[in-house]
Amino acid sequence: MSLTQEQKKQFKSIGHHLKPIVTIADNGLTDNVLAELDRALNDHELIKVQLRLGEREDRKAIIDELCEKSSCMLVQSIGKVALVYRKNAQPNKNLSNILRYNA
Incomplete structure (x- = not known):
């Protein structure tokens, strides 16, 4: 499934007000980070992830x-x-950011 341009526009508008929930640093995607990411996506559906990595290519790969x-x-x-x-x-x-901000 892919997102339509209208959905992306709506999600970007909602996401503008969100704070990052998950932070990924030098250790990358550890099991704990993936578990927290899974929990956050189950709860909130739409989340921000902060990437504390210096190189653009590294961030893209992660x-x-x-x-x-x-x-x-x-x-x-x-x-x-x-x-x-x-x-x-x-x-x-x-908990869902989609439902809370669309109401």
Whole structure:
């Protein structure tokens, strides 16, 4: 599944107000980071991920790996922050950033 331009526009608007939930540093995508990422995507659907890596190529590689391993989609990547989305079949209306900001 891919996102339409309208969905991306809407998600970027929502994501503008979000703070990064997961931070990835020099150790990369460890099991703990992937577990926290999975929990955050289940709860919030749309999250920001901060990448504390110096090189642009390293950040791009980590984002690609992150999306593949967590089955999420990249909405936007600006500098050291990525906005990712994964649909939850049964989202919690109190936690889902999509439902909270669209209401």
